[in-house]
Amino acid sequence: MQNEAQREWALTPIAKRTAWLEKFKKLLVKNCDAVVQAIQNDTDKPEMEAYGIELAAVLLTADYYLKNAAKILSPRRATLHWLFKNKEAYVEHYPYGVVGILGPSNLPFTLTIGDAIPALMAGNAVIIKPSEWTPRSALFGTKLAIEAGLPEGLLTVVTGGPEEGTRLVEEADCIFFTGSTAVGRKVAARCGELLKPCILELGGKAPMIILEDADIERAAQAALWGRFAHMGQHCIAVERILVDKKVEAPFLKELLRLVKNLKENDLSRLMLPAAPQHLADLIEDAVQKGATIAWQTDQKEKGPTILTNTDPSMRVLQEEAFGPLLPITTFDSVGQAIELANKSGSGLSAYIFTESRKTGLKMAKKLEAGSVAINDVMAQFMVLDAPFGGWKNSGLGTRHSAEGLLQFTRSKTTLNHRFSLPFCRKKEFWWFPYGKWSRRLLRLLVRNL
Numbered sequence: 001m002q003n004e005a006q007r008e009w010a011l012t013p014i015a016k017r018t019a020w021l022e023k024f025k026k027l028l029v030k031n032c033d034a035v036v037q038a039i040q041n042d043t044d045k046p047e048m049e050a051y052g053i054e055l056a057a058v059l060l061t062a063d064y065y066l067k068n069a070a071k072i073l074s075p076r077r078a079t080l081h082w083l084f085k086n087k088e089a090y091v092e093h094y095p096y097g098v099v100g101i102l103g104p105s106n107l108p109f110t111l112t113i114g115d116a117i118p119a120l121m122a123g124n125a126v127i128i129k130p131s132e133w134t135p136r137s138a139l140f141g142t143k144l145a146i147e148a149g150l151p152e153g154l155l156t157v158v159t160g161g162p163e164e165g166t167r168l169v170e171e172a173d174c175i176f177f178t179g180s181t182a183v184g185r186k187v188a189a190r191c192g193e194l195l196k197p198c199i200l201e202l203g204g205k206a207p208m209i210i211l212e213d214a215d216i217e218r219a220a221q222a223a224l225w226g227r228f229a230h231m232g233q234h235c236i237a238v239e240r241i242l243v244d245k246k247v248e249a250p251f252l253k254e255l256l257r258l259v260k261n262l263k264e265n266d267l268s269r270l271m272l273p274a275a276p277q278h279l280a281d282l283i284e285d286a287v288q289k290g291a292t293i294a295w296q297t298d299q300k301e302k303g304p305t306i307l308t309n310t311d312p313s314m315r316v317l318q319e320e321a322f323g324p325l326l327p328i329t330t331f332d333s334v335g336q337a338i339e340l341a342n343k344s345g346s347g348l349s350a351y352i353f354t355e356s357r358k359t360g361l362k363m364a365k366k367l368e369a370g371s372v373a374i375n376d377v378m379a380q381f382m383v384l385d386a387p388f389g390g391w392k393n394s395g396l397g398t399r400h401s402a403e404g405l406l407q408f409t410r411s412k413t414t415l416n417h418r419f420s421l422p423f424c425r426k427k428e429f430w431w432f433p434y435g436k437w438s439r440r441l442l443r444l445l446v447r448n449l
Contacts, residue, residue, distance in 0.1 A: 240327050
């Protein structure tokens with residue numbers, strides 16, 4: 001699906017691409033209020049979240065690749081074994097052509113424009129298909145990118161429903177999809193049939209483990225924001241609380257005190273039309289199986305709900321709620337907490353609250369998740385020098401870091417035979433014909449590798 005603009009862009013020196021990105025970053029800062037307004041028009045999320053989670057994430061992405069893209073994409077000379085010291089090998093990275101980005105509704109700026117930055121810096125053209133419910137953010141970001149000097153035809157937005165997404169999967173050279181695991185499987189299956197690369201960030205069911213020695217006040221504050229920011233519509237949001245039975249009471253008391261003080265303008269709206277019914281079904285299933293509603297706003301499934309006495313038999317501990325529903329489960333030991341945390345088909349993020357750095361780091365190694373934060377929530381997404389991706393059913397590929405840039409490229413290795421050795425000037429000794437001398441020499445060399 002290559003176009004002329006992309007072919008020219010691929011040949012553009014990385015220094016010129018970096019110069020464009022620097023101008024783009026400055027324009028984002030200059031127009032930050034307008035960017036935030038576009039995000040809020042899409043999502044109704046609070047200004048704090050539009051600035052802090054969306055715009056800040058894109059600016060950090062731009063800053064990271066401004067400083068590191070040239071180094072990451074530079075050709076490198078491969079290290080050769082002594083057996084091949086008369087040769088040299090170089091590794092280079094080439095863009096795929098056109099990258100199709102299928103963006104979600106929850107982060108309509110970060111997960112469209114933010115993902116386009118490394119794809120463009122790698123030399124690709126990008127077509128964004130934002131959620132049909134939240135197209136304004138990507139459209140405004142694209143306008144600023146072109147205003148910053150990005151050549152026409154390199155970054156475009158197509159609006160519409162699933163049919164436009166299907167068309168993009170068919171036509172683009174590489175696909176980056178963020179969304180549900182169910183749809184992600186379909187995208188992956190079609191990309192597999194077409195033998196084209198796909199990057200998937202899918203659903204999460206992030207556990208937050210609270211140990212007996214945790215700072216209860218900080219843990220409660222983290223649970224509140226980690227679950228109810230943007231009404232819980234983040235794939236790395238806290239989806240379930242696992243708390244030591246000995247500190248459940250003080251933790252719950254503090255959490256309830258905090259949730260009661262939430263103001264209406266602290267919360268945004270549910271983005272997906274099916275979300276209210278899905279949340280209602282999860283609550284009903286949990287209550288029927290013995291859960292207790294510890295808190296529920298008058299809006300019921302449209303506002304924060306906290307459940308206690310939950311266990312893995314309930315759908316709410318297995319399915320991504322993607323809304324303001326927080327189940328709390330107790331455990332008796334660290335081992336049981338890890339077992340409960342890993343009892344999920346998802347593995348995007350996990351959180352641990354403990355005053356012991358040693359315990360936290362030891363537990364992090366045992367959790368089946370692509371990222372783990374200790375005494376913090378959702379901040380790991382802002383660490384641009386570290387890869388961000390999921391395990392298990394939470395996706396393929398990664399965002400950020402060198403890996404997040406190189407995944408938009410194809411590698412090419414070039415081997416050059418520099419000179420021949422005295423005893424094999426016309427041919428390598430392992431070429432035809434196979435003789436007694438060559439077999440002896442090869443055996444001798446293999447034994448010394």
